[in-house]
Amino acid sequence: MVLINKEHLSVESYNWAYAAILNALTNPELAVKQAKIASSIQTKARIVKSLDLKLLFCKKCKEFSPPILSSRIRIRRKTLLISCSVCGGIYRHPLEIKQQTLK
Numbered sequence: 001m002v003l004i005n006k007e008h009l010s011v012e013s014y015n016w017a018y019a020a021i022l023n024a025l026t027n028p029e030l031a032v033k034q035a036k037i038a039s040s041i042q043t044k045a046r047i048v049k050s051l052d053l054k055l056l057f058c059k060k061c062k063e064f065s066p067p068i069l070s071s072r073i074r075i076r077r078k079t080l081l082i083s084c085s086v087c088g089g090i091y092r093h094p095l096e097i098k099q100q101t102l103k
């Protein structure tokens with residue numbers, strides 16, 4: 001029996017996502033498949049997705065829409081406005097970083 005921990009699965013999903021970004025221009029169909037594999041690894045392993053991986057997928061239609069290629073990003077009032085070109089949905093992400101208070 002092979003034990004696979006969450007760190008290994010996290011690295012594996014990052015590798016799939018990175019490959020999807022690289023193939024997004026040259027082979028978009030392959031990039032979509034690789035991005036779905038990366039997403040499914042994270043959901044099945046219950047890994048909290050980081051912002052850079054969240055930006056690869058549309059929040060509304062859940063499709064692969066990497067920034068610059070198929071989604072538009074604007075900054076307004078300390079938030080990222082991300083508009084998907086697949087479904088036309090617009091969603092926001094705060095830019096502020098929570099600072100820990102020293103006691």
Ligand SMILES: [Zn+2]
Pocket residue numbers: 058059060061062063065084085086087088089
């Ligand atoms: Zn969308």
